[in-house]
Amino acid sequence: MNEIAGEILAILRRYLSEPTSRSLLTSAARRANVRLEALARSEIPQLVQQLGPGLNIFLQEPEKLQNCKSLLALVAVENANAPSVHHYGEPPQQQQAESRPDGISVPIRAEHDVVRARTLGKDMAKQLGFSEVVQTKVATAVSELARNIFQYAGTGEIRIRRIEGKKRGIEVVARDQGPGISDPALILSGAYRSKWGMGAGLRGTKRLVDEFELDTHPGLGTTVRIRKYAE
Amino acid sequence: MVMMMETQRIPIVRLSGKLIVSIQTALSDTVVDRLQQDVAAACERGDARGLVVDLSGVDILDSYITRSIRDLAVMARLMGVETVVCGLRPAVAMTLVEMGMELPGVRTALNLDRALALLDTLQPEGLPNDLAGEGDEWEGEA
Numbered sequence: 001m002n003e004i005a006g007e008i009l010a011i012l013r014r015y016l017s018e019p020t021s022r023s024l025l026t027s028a029a030r031r032a033n034v035r036l037e038a039l040a041r042s043e044i045p046q047l048v049q050q051l052g053p054g055l056n057i058f059l060q061e062p063e064k065l066q067n068c069k070s071l072l073a074l075v076a077v078e079n080a081n082a083p084s085v086h087h088y089g090e091p092p093q094q095q096q097a098e099s100r101p102d103g104i105s106v107p108i109r110a111e112h113d114v115v116r117a118r119t120l121g122k123d124m125a126k127q128l129g130f131s132e133v134v135q136t137k138v139a140t141a142v143s144e145l146a147r148n149i150f151q152y153a154g155t156g157e158i159r160i161r162r163i164e165g166k167k168r169g170i171e172v173v174a175r176d177q178g179p180g181i182s183d184p185a186l187i188l189s190g191a192y193r194s195k196w197g198m199g200a201g202l203r204g205t206k207r208l209v210d211e212f213e214l215d216t217h218p219g220l221g222t223t224v225r226i227r228k229y230a231e
Numbered sequence: 232m233v234m235m236m237e238t239q240r241i242p243i244v245r246l247s248g249k250l251i252v253s254i255q256t257a258l259s260d261t262v263v264d265r266l267q268q269d270v271a272a273a274c275e276r277g278d279a280r281g282l283v284v285d286l287s288g289v290d291i292l293d294s295y296i297t298r299s300i301r302d303l304a305v306m307a308r309l310m311g312v313e314t315v316v317c318g319l320r321p322a323v324a325m326t327l328v329e330m331g332m333e334l335p336g337v338r339t340a341l342n343l344d345r346a347l348a349l350l351d352t353l354q355p356e357g358l359p360n361d362l363a364g365e366g367d368e369w370e371g372e373a
Binding site for chain 1: 257259291292321322323330
């Protein structure tokens with residue numbers, strides 16, 4: 001099993017035992033007609049596709065199943081157009097912070113989606129090799145943002161993606177078309193003395209991340225964009 | 232599927248006069264609200280002297296859940312059941328501090344073992360003394 005196959009195995013291992021992960025991966029590789037010892041990035045999408053049925057059987061919890069598939073899908077999308085052979089001596093590619101337009105989107109419609117979003121945030125931070133503390137901070141921030149959507153706007157969306165470039169990190173965008181926040185500066189300043197209400201959630205989120213942008217229009221909705229970089 | 236997740240319940244274990252709640256699952260708001268009700272009902276039965284909430288299986292505590300845990304502890308204390316929260320993971324504790332959320336008015340312990348030991352030290356001067364005092368007064372009145 002080469003390094004690329006190892007990455008896929010690492011994702012499976014987060015949700016399944018070692019033997020189960022390995023046997024799922026081996027049988028998927030057989031069906032996808034790829035060799036794990038020499039797996040190329042361009043072969044990841046077909047391998048991931050073949051993993052689906054096995055995951056449906058072995059991952060009983062719907063939340064975990066969805067998250068595992070989302071992570072695998074992300075890896076597949078990111079590698080869909082990768083060259084199968086790595087050319088040495090090539091100049092390093094220009095990397096931009098915006099290099100990943102995709103990412104994972106979690107619609108927030110029910111309370112259960114809050115749990116799903118934060119679990120996914122944590123899984124993704126872990127996948128990126130963030131420390132346990134940073135993983136927890138990212139997941140907690142996602143939880144606050146998702147809950148705000150559910151509580152105040154009813155529905156919305158959380159989008160999580162990785163940032164690559166000089167600083168590796170994770171970006172989360174929470175968007176809703178809810179009532180908006182009438183005085184965001186007041187809420188973020190802490191002068192709005194609701195120790196545990198929405199103010200606390202947003203202020204707490206701001207303190208957990210490296211970059212925090214709040215864009216809100218009363219009656220139109222709110223978008224919060226946060227970024228956390230690997231320490 | 233969603234219905235299944237939402238009816239999930241966290242078991243409350245009774246052990247020699249103590250209630251032990253060990254949370255080993257991702258906490259949704261509904262699960263926490265249900266737990267509050269269940270703990271209140273368990274306290275009301277009257278045979279519990281202490282409550283331990285073990286959070287060692289919880290990897291994320293956001294502001295709402297933290298508040299719910301605090302409310303649960305305060306509520307139990309108001310009903311005469313001393314509460315100790317234990318097993319907070321280091322990453323979770325660091326995150327709470329960074330967010331500016333502590334657990335005011337809640338006793339905490341490193342792990343379940345120490346939480347139970349702490350409850351034992353609380354009991355002699357806690358509930359029994361109060362009850363003894365009450366008994367004396369009643370005798371005096373009679």
